[in-house]
Amino acid sequence: MKKILLLLYFSVLLPKTYAQEYFPNNESVQNRNTNFTAFTNAKIYVTPTQIIEKGTLLIQNGKVIGAGNNIAIPKNCMIINLDGKSIYPSFIDMYTSFGIEKPKGITSTERNPLYDTKRSGYYWNESIRSEVNGYESFKYDQTKAEELLKAGFGVVGTHVQDGIARGSGTLIALNNFDKSTQLLSDKVTNHFAFTKSATTNQAYPSSLMGMMALLRQMYLDLDWYKKGNATTKDLSLEALSNNEKLVQIFASEDKLNSLRAAKIAKEFGLNYVLKGNGNEFERIEEIKKTNSKFIIPINFPEAYDVSDPNQANQMELKDLRFWNQAPTNLKVLTDNGIVFALTTDKLKKLEDFRPNLLRAIKYGFDKTKALEALTTIPAAILGKSNEIGSLKTGSLANFVITSGEIFEEKTIFYENWVQGNKFVITDITIKDIRGDYDLSVANQQYKWKISGDITAPKSIITTIDSKKVSSKLTVSNNWISTVMKSMDSTKTTFSRLIGYIDDIQLLSGKAILFNGNEVKWSAVRTAPFIKPIDSLKLEKNNMIIPTTFPNVAYGNLKKPTTQTLLFKNATVWTNEKDGILEETDVLVKNGKIASIGKNISDASATIVDAKGKHLTSGIIDEHSHIAISNGVNEGGHNSSAEVTIQDVVNSEDINIYRDLAGGVTTSQLLHGSANPIGGRSAIVKWKWGASADEMLYKDQPGFIKFALGENVKQANWGITNPTRFPQTRMGVEQVFTDYFQRAKEYDVAWKNYNATGKKGKGKAPRVDLELQTLAEILNKERFISCHSYVQSEILMLMNVAEKFDFRVNTFTHILEGYKVADKMKEHGVGASTFSDWWAYKFEVNDAIPFNGPIMHNAGVVVAYNSDDAEMSRRLNQEAAKAVKYGNVSEEDAWKFVTLNPAKLLHIDDKVGSIKVGKDADIVLWNTNPLSIYAKAEKTLIEGVVYYDLQKDEEQRVAIAKERNELIGQLLQEKNKGMITQEPKKAEKKEYHCDTLEQ
Structure with a gap:
């Protein structure tokens, strides 16, 4: 009886609901509305800067007919009164994988590396998947679409997120009611990334530098292919050519990778839109110089639960700092005039998008710029401004109806109309009974x-x-x-x-x-109803920690600059014929050593009292692997001469600062020893806080890493079924012979073409970066530094070199060099060795600590290197071992880590000694630099103080204070009930010769 009475009561009152002016929202009864619909009395954002108060928006057939204050409303028009409400263009996310299934990775049975492609008719590398089209595997995902619609999105770009060249992306309208109009453009974007394809076990590339080399080779091959030089059809290159006019999007996913991608774009005259990471503020000067447009995620890190002091102490300062600074990224980008769109990519859940955006606004991100980043800017980047991103006449009727300003926390999203079809988020007819x-x-x-x-x-x-x-x-x-x-x-x-x-x-x-x-x-x-005061809104923003250069511990608030310094009364180790000078002055001016002598004066100089202290040239590490991003080895092939460490210098590695504290000013960053022919090196000056490009030694001579022994034949790799050639030491010799013969023929082909082919008498040879590099060795334009141990292989490589009429420049490690020092002297090769490492693997069993002195006494140029992040901080002590083990003089021992490596690197005209006119790369020590008690008090590079012992002590105090401030902020976040995550200790991989990327 009660139920009957209740139903009767509802039946009496129910007709009142028919007074509302809205269409039913049931797909089964939804018909396409071809009539006019007018939304009146609304605040209409035609664009983020063109706003109409109390206006009318008129739509028909899924498009905007007009928006204004004097819009004529046609007869038989559906009129919807939106008094007190606002209309905004629906948002655009141009970087998603909406409706595209994540590619499946290879199975465990397919894990053994593949060295040649299984595909026929496509590019030789399976991570180049430019022939893939997003629309071909697209399947509309209504559940995900509803999530996006609720967040205010009306259009998304989507593509297959797999591989380095990923193919074309498509543009989709989130129209849940009319499938025939969902596809706005089948091919609108062309995608790239620094990520191998998950669908292949092809070994190459295995490193970031390999990916960059592959991209360069791909673009060179594309140019060659387009000119009609190929004899067979390549579907991948065909697709690249066909997609050249699409918007080119590169998923760099990191500030430094953005700079790397921009570098490739500049080389090939491209215009990448860079999909960033949210850490662009840390390198904003360099980011600005790229002149690139960006797509920026707002996946701010959750606060860390630092209530356990032991866990808190494990966290690196840079991670604590990034949590604090990340919400300012969008403001910093805006302040620097960088054009960017926003994306939901990388969010754990889509519901976090709006809170994160409001948080960025709270930290200074302009609301108008926020709306532009979600509407007009992505539309303009996509070349679709006449269709989406605004409510101008002719645009798609994609708009959100809200209760008020869209970026206010209290604002309600009522409806999201896409192509004139309504999606209800919140019932707009509901009354506020609070x-x-x-x-x-x-x-x-x-x-x-x-x-x-x-x-x-x-x-x-x-x-x-x-x-x-x-x-x-x-x-x-x-x-x-x-x-x-x-x-x-x-x-x-x-x-x-x-x-x-x-x-x-x-x-x-x-x-x-x-x-x-x-x-x-x-x-x-x-x-x-009075809304409770939001305690979070009442609270002030967290104090933002200032960004430093680099933005890690021991970074500088300002980049250091060149100084005029006068070191008075120092013991000066000149490394020149003058030897060690007592009570001597050295003037540093304009980045150079300006004067050496007694009683020097300069009114503009800052005086440094160096009495009782020792002044030396900076230490040079001929063999280092610090400060390298994502792989020291490109071991996917037995030759990787096309790759270069210069592409992947990590200018933010804390080991740089540690090296400076140990007096190191210059290092050669070498490829590892995974293959006989490795990659090209980078000679760098450790200018802490500068960009990677600024660290590269200007006009540096070209070097490349070769390797012999156990590593190159995969003896220690642990592969179940190793198949890559070579597998023996005699195979290693054959690799060298074969590649140099190929390089010789390649060089001849190009010389012949340059002599006659350019005049129209022949097709151009294919540019091969690998063979081109090896040809530079044959032409004595590039020099080999070779990882070596066993005397037989040392002799073998010298024989191969002499056969092809060049000389090996340096044998590095060279722990059996004492056995063949006479042959090395005869060949003209130098040695960069360890002071006293031995017996750490089989091929080192014959190593002795007298190796360096014996080679030195035989007339070989000898250097001591680190090959290790820890050892590079104490190379001064390594040099001292030459005195202990071989009775080498102190002056000559010091040259083992200064002038001699400079000679091996062909840079001794600028560095390696204290001489008027040379670069002011010098170190002030508190005592004899060969002493175990020696400390570097100041380390200068080109007259700039990059390390100062006194400042270091001050920074330690400041770092402790900063950590306490950040931990206090994090504890407050937890006390406020905010979501937190467990602290994570950053596991830093220290690279050695044999380190392989997984």
């Missing part, structure tokens, strides 16, 4: 407080004597239903209140009491 009421039910009086959200109100009912009555409130389609729960000593009873919301000042309806009786109820509003 507030305080006097409730009367069957002559019983109560106080009723309704709070919470408009769409999910909360109910608190109390009796006149302030006893709480348990209640539950639901609102749907403006019907209100409340259950009141009462308890006495014997039982629990329920009363149900039902009513239709006509007037929020007076709520009324029928109540079904616990005994079945029906009575009237009413609630008179006594006070409006």
Whole structure:
């Protein structure tokens, strides 16, 4: 009986709902609306800067007909009054994988490396997948579309996120009602990334430098292919050619990788849109210089739970700092005039997008710029400004209806219209019943407080004597239903209140009491709803830690600059014929050593009292692997001469600062020893805080790493079924012979073409970066530094070199060099060795600590190197071992780590000694630099102080203070109930010759 009465009651009141001016939202009854629809009295954002107050938006057939204050409304037009509400263009996310299944990785049975492609008719490397088209594997995902629609998005770009060259992306309208119009453009973007394809076990490339080399070779091959030089069709290169006019998007995913991608773009005259990481603010000067447009995620890191001090202490300062600084990234980009769009990519859940965006706004990101980054900018980048991103006449009718300003926390998203089809987010007809009421039910009086959200109100009912009555409130389609729960000593009873919301000042309806009786109820509003003050909004923003150069521990607030310094009364180790000079002055000016002598004066110089201290040239490490990003080995082929460490210098590695603290000013960063012919090296000066390009030694001579022994034949790789040639030491010799013969023929082909072919007498040879590099060796334009141990192989490589009429420049490690020192002297090769490493693997069993001195005494140029991040900080002590083990003089021993490596690197005209006119790369020591008690007090590079012992002590105090500040902020976040994550210790991989990327 009660149910019947309730249904009758609803049937009487239900017709009132038909007064609303809205179409049904059921797909089964939705027909395409070809009539005009006018949205009146709204605040209309035609664009982020063109705003119409109390305007009318007129749409028809999924497009905007007009927007303004004097829009003529046609007859038979559906009119929707949006008084007090706002209309914004729907958002655009141009970087997603919406509707595209993640490519499946290879199975465990296919893990053994593949060295040749299995594909026929495509490019030789399976990570070049430019022939892939996103639209071909696209399947509309209605569930995901609804998530995006609720967040305000109307259009997304999507593509297959797999491989280095990933193929074309498509543009999709999130139209859940009309599948025929969802595809806006089948091919709109062309995608690239520094990521191998998950679908191949092809060994190459295995490193970041390999990926960059592959991209260069791909573009060179494309140019050669387009000119008609190829004899067979390549579907991958065909696709690259066909997609050249599309928007080129590169997923760099990191600030330094953005700079690397921009470098490739500049080399080939390309214009990449760079999909960044959110850390661009840390290198904003270099980012700005790229002149690139960006796509920026806003996946800010969650606060760390640092309540456990032991866990907190494991965290690196840079990670704590990034949590603090990340919300400022969008403001910094805007302040520097960088054009960018926003993306939901990399968010754990889509619901985080809006809170993160509001957080960025709280930290200074301009609201108008935020709207541009979601509408007009992505539309312009995509070349679709006439269709999407605005509400100009002719644009698609893609818009969001909100309760107010779109970037206010309290604002409600009501509806998202895409191509003129409505998606309901929140019922726009719902009335705000929140507030305080006097409730009367069957002559019983109560106080009723309704709070919470408009769409999910909360109910608190109390009796006149302030006893709480348990209640539950639901609102749907403006019907209100409340259950009141009462308890006495014997039982629990329920009363149900039902009513239709006509007037929020007076709520009324029928109540079904616990005994079945029906009575009237009413609630008179006594006070409006006052939203509780958001404690988070009241709180000030966290104090933002200033960005440093680099933005890690021991970074500088300002980049250091060249100084004029006068070192007075030092013991100067000149490394020249003058030897060691006592009580001598050295003037540093304009980055050079300007004067050496007694009683020097310069009014512009800062005086450094060096009495009792020692001044030397900076240490030079001929063989280092620090400061390299994502792989020291490109071991996917037995030759990787095309790759270069110069592409992957990591200018933010803390080991740079540690090297400076040990007096190291210059290092050669070498490829590892995974293959006989490795990659090209980078000679760098450790200018802490500068960019990677600024660290590269200017006009540096070309070097390349070769290797012999166990590593190159994969003896220690642990591969189940090694198949890559060579597998023996005799195979290593054959690799060298074969590649140099090929390089010789390649060089001849190009010389012949340059002599005759350019005049139209022949097709151009294919540019091969690998063979081109090897040809430079044959032409004595590039020099070999070879990883070596065993005397037989040392002799073998010298024989191969002499056969092809060049000389090996340096044997590095060379722990059996003492056995063949006479042959080395005869060949003209230098040695860069360890002071006293031995027996750490089989081929080192014959190593002795007298190796370096024996080679030195035989007339070989000898250097000591580190090959190790820890050892490079104490190469001064390694040099001292030459005195201990071989009775080498102190001056000559010091040259083992200064002038001699400079000679091996062909840079001794600029560095390696203290001589007027040379670069002011010098170190001030507190005592004899060969002493175990020696400390570097100042380390200069080109007259700039990059390390200062006194400043270092001050920085340690400042770092401890900063950590405490950040930990305090994080503890506050946890106390406020914010989501936190467990602290993670950053596992830093230290590279050695044999380190392989997984």
